[in-house]
Amino acid sequence: MNQKTISSDARVAVYIRRSRDEDGIGIEELLKNHRQRLQVFMNEKGFEGVEWFEEVASGGSIDGRPEFKRLLSNVQAGHYDAVAVIHEDRLTRGDEEDRGKIKNIFKATGTLLLTVDNRIIDYNNPTDLLTSGFTGLMSEYEKAQILRRFRDGKITAVQNGTPHSGTTAYGYTWDKNTKTAEVVQHEADVLRMMVDWYLKDGLSAGQIALKLNDLKIPSKRGGFWHSEVVSTMLQNDFYTGVVYYRKYKTEVDFVNDVVKYTSKLNDDPETVIKARGNHTPLITDYEHAEIIKRIEELRKYKSKDRRVRKNTYRLSGLIYCPHCGLCQGLMRRKGMANRTHVRKCLKKSTRRTPECDDTRGIREDYVFEAVKMRLQQYRDTLFAPTEPSDDNAAMNSLSRMIKAHEAAIEKARKHFDKIKEMFMNDIIDMDEMKEEKQRHSDIIKRNEAELTKLRMNKDFHDEERKEQQRKLWSSDDVERVFNNELSDSEMNDVLRLLIVRIVYQFNDEGGVDIEITYR
Template identity: 30%
Template sequence: MPRAAVYIRMSTDDQTGSPERQRSQVLPYCQRKGYEVVEVYQDLGMRGSDSSRPQFQRLLQDAQKGKFDLIVVDEQSRLSRDDTVEYMATVVHPLRKVGVFVEVVDTGRRLTWDRDDLGGQLLAFLGQYKAADESHTLGRRTATGMARKACEGKLFVGRAAYGYRYKLDAGGNRVGLEPDADAPGKVEVVRRIFDGYANRDLSLMAVVAELNAFGVPSPHGRQQWGKNTVHNILTNHVYAGSYVWGKVKQGKFFRSDGGEIRPTQKKANKSERTSSESWLVIPGQHEPLVLPELFDLVQQKLASNRSRTSPSRKKASYPLSQLLRCAHCGVPMYGTKQMSGGVKQAIYRCGSYFTQGRCGPRTVNERVVIEQIAQVLQSRLLVPAERERLEAEVRRQAEQRSGPDEQTVKGLRMKQAKLDANIAKATDNLLLMDADLIPTMQAKIRQWKQERATAQEELDRATRQSPAGSVAHVVGKVEQLVEVMKAGDPALVRTVVREAIERIDLRFEAVKKAKLTRYPLSGGVVHLRASASEDSSRSGRAAAR
């Protein structure tokens, strides 16, 4: 009696091919043929184009061991949906080598791949080509269906964002997001993260340290938070109440690229992270955990901080991080630790030399530079004569910014007019477009609207009249700064320094001694913020030498 192995597969996109239906066809077939069924191999929720299916691989391995003489399947596509070339390598060659053939119930055909049966080979390969082509068609159908649901804000896959849970309808289907009422602590954690970064001037690592200090479990249930986890929360539009789709491109045959469904490149990874410009973001889809205005403020701060060139990863430990600059090359100096007299001391190094090998090994001790800055500020700005000079400088800078740049204003208004025309024209053409092109154009319209909003913000800043900086305010900031710098608390120094100082340019003298060249600190310039306005890019500057 021939020994038969039965293979059953059901894919996620083919619910009609249920295991029960296949069994009801294959097992009676084997009984009629007089086959002894030695084992049933079953892969559920697996695509036929996935050659790594566990039971499929075990089936091929058992065939090599001679456990059965033939394989029986309901349809040829149940065994594989690979294209004909991959099918020959993964199925035909291994089975033909050990003399195991396949019988297909729906056609009653036996696939032996006998070299003397050319007609049989052609029919087998034609059947496989049809199965592979059907998989290709199903892939596009699935991708376009998902894209359509996403454009409507109705596609919900994967886990809900930390602090949220899915809302379910009467049938148990996902219909939206809502704050997780069963875990209100998670909602508060999200709000604390945004508040710490936006309002309390904490760095990403400082937020991480705070969460770990309080013993807050991470979204994955671990005891420790990481910088990437915090960053992902801060950049997730979901927390501002928006629906987001398209962060990751995936799909063996077709993938969504900026709302447009395109064939997957041959050498593409299983999944690819996309740029934020191609995401589908639909505001106002559920209850936000943070105000949209706060979310936008955080994005601006993150974008500003990305331009930092200092390689220090412990910014919170170095209060002058990003403020000290090497006057010889203009590159920021970064903080690190150095052993001196058996004790680790904080120092700042020229970033250009220690990362690119340029400039020189210029180094300054943190305690020394803080003491000298405090001494210079006190002696040069907190005496009556210097206060008069400071008042004159602030008044001069205020007069320079008394009016907006007409050329800039004109350019921004022209940009707005062009974007308005593009938006209006594209909106009118939506009704005339093919259905497949509508998501792409909708994404483009959203991009133009965002660009217009950005241009409006720039126009508002350009036309806003900025009041002259208050000398009394500046002097008060300097007095507070000197007092804090003398106290030496790094956390306080960092906060106050950033409110009062724009940057500090340090000069070093090259002193040759024997074969060595040393670079002691010789002087510098402290650039003060002459205004406490929120728009620091428009604040005045005064210098203390």
């Protein structure tokens, strides 16, 4: 085969790689553009039976490009006469070792490299090899310069109080004009509600996620809330008004010959840059410290040990000291008809008060029977019929408004597929597509903001809570609790769904006052 010619019946492979969306039109769209250019090139040359390789990956290492590794293996096996790419650096950009490995395989098999600007590169040709080497060095220099400018830009941004990368935290939106994170008020209100639930009401991250989902408040990505997301948000000190550079580091590992990137907290504080951000804080330093303190206290206990103690008795994890607010333990006393006993407050904590020493233990069955009676009364109230009122009319109006906003969001989302289809059929151009997508995105954002405000309305919140409670309290398991048809462990599982906490205190008449907080 001639060095600078290639016949139309040659065996050809095509490799397409994109590492980032430089033009803001989406990786898939960029891949499609490259695919079209290379298809035109293939048609012009008359190549048939072409094998295509496509991937989205950085060009820094062969190990991070699984499709390219597969292509290189085929080249080494002599499957192709030539490989076509948009530009030579799509194939050989990387360190000197990788570039040398690629060139040696192409050289040993006599495989040519074709580019869409009609270059035919033969690595057995000294001139082509020299030109390619110079191109590779320039590509490596360009890559190093890009990385340096990218790194310097991030450091400068952080020092100026600007978050340098990543998705903007819930409660904020990125303003490209002011170059800062601006508060999204309806999301900020939700965050404040989460902080209050966690610190004041003592709810767990999982319980907060359930409440948000019950209220149909969407997460940052428009989906459901999960305990891990809530926990991560509450711990995020970006909400206290700080920004970082190198707070996290990326570790590279290879699993089954596939590169895997893992982000971990940087354990070298000297390399971390921290600065006061120019965004508005949504959580105070004191609140953040209290959140971290509570999470650290929970981490002191191994999950296995917590599970063992969680529901041994009917009221495990439900009875709290009225003074320090910490959970009181239960124990089974031998020699007293094997009865379960609620222990006095014995917790050693900075929250402990002198009044904790005056608390008294009590038989668990006394508390349980009183609680069961109160639960039955609460259930009767929950299901009691209500008279029509102006409040009911207001709730109906609120529900209609919510449905209207939900319908508007659904309609706008359906338009995205239509916009893409119109662009693919050349009915609209790229600028028109971007304009339409932005317009419908704005419609969705406006309606989601109004929807969140309506769902945070106290009347709606209360009605939604009552509806969820009615579903929960009408279950067969609740009836089985009243009829003592469950084991202690099963009963505890059901009671935890109904009750947040139980507090008891002995009064001056020698009786016991019991206060129950329901979910």
